Amino acid sequence: MEIIKRLRLQSQLKERPKDETKLGFGDKFTDHMFKMDYYDGAWRQPRIEAYAPLVMSPAAMVLHYSQTIFEGLKCYRHPDDRLALFRPRENFKRFNQSADRLCVPPIDEEFMLKALKELLRVDGHWVPKQPGASLYVRPTIIATEPHLGVRPSKEYLLYIILSPVGAYYKDGFAPIRIYVESFYTRSAPGGLGAVKAGASYASSLLATEKAARIGYTQLLWLDSIEHRYVEEVGSMNMFFVIDQKIITAPLTGTILPGVTRSSVFEVARDLDIEVQEKLLDINEILEAKASGRLSEAFGAGTAVVISPVGTLCYKEKEFTVGDGQVGPITQKLYDELVGLQYGHKKDTRGWIEFVDR
Ligand SMILES: *Cc1c(COP(=O)(O)O)cnc(C)c1O
Helix, strand or coil, X not given: XXXXXXXXXXXXXXXCCCCHHHCCXXXXXXXXXXXXXXXXXXXXXXXXXXXXXXXXXXCECHHHHCCEXXXXXEEEECCCCCEEEECHHHHHHHHHHHHHHCCCCXXXXXXXXXXXXXXXXXXXXXXXXXXXXXXEEEEEEEECCECCCCCCCCCEEEEEEEEEECCCCCCCCCCEEEEEECCCXXXXXXXXXXXXXXXXXXXXXXXXXXXXXXCCCEEEEECCCCCCEEEEECCEEEEEEECCEEEECCCCCCCCCCHHHHHHHHHXXXXXXXXXXXXXXXXXXXXXXXCCCEEEEEEEECCCXXXXXXXXXXXXXXXXXXXXXXXXXXXXXXXHHHHHHCCCCCCCCCCEEEECC
């Protein structure tokens, strides 16, 4: 399929953010977007056009029954000015897994990568130069058919938008405070937990707001049956370092299979650090803390890469992880991943995909 381009005139281009140190997350967008429609049983009319509001029927199914999925990845500027994507095929593979779960028709993963690169060739000058900043890529699919009966839509819009985002750790690599949620749950076996669906985020808002009100940045979700086993945090997979081993929840269908999570596995292995996937009871973590065997905890996800956790609050009691500072394993993993993404370390694993211009 040929990608049609209807680009803005030079005089219609937006003004780019002048101060890249002041970029936040996800509130500025580039000049163009990629779009493609699905109807009559096929994806059609791939095109790159001006970033603009969408027009759809108020009866569009996504607005009523949340049939929507998304992805999140980043484009980095390397020191030689080349634009680099980090393991983008993994994201498009997962996009299809999400599509399958939400009854959305599958996409051609290689074609999507080609489309994204084409969009980045058009708007590549938006990829920030500032260390730690990047261009966040948000592929999305929404059900657009105007219909109020509950069933999968027969029409969809797929789009990719791009947002320049700032360095997450503006004031240094600082540990966050996490609230262990023992009432609300994020996902149940057989539910949407393993895919990137907007609906999962809608159901997470209330608990996250309540935790924010009492001073916690993020929530650590426990399993929905026994409220004991740690699952994941906000939009990150969660890792604990106990007895110098990294432990994380297994992919049993209730947590998201993060690209960063799998990258942590491989990088840790190369650093001779053992990684274990196992059900980890929150009480086991408290015991490990009491006996001094819990040295570090961190989250991992595209937006933050690695986020050290300094404090956990469970059942009204707060406790410090390790010495409350960034631990050595957390730091090593962060340095290695960020080094690869920004082109300061050699990519020996074929994870970097360049956008040739
Ligand atoms: C996206 C996401 C992650 C992290 O996945 P990455 O591929 O590493 O960005 C973790 N948990 C949830 C719920 C997510 O939506």
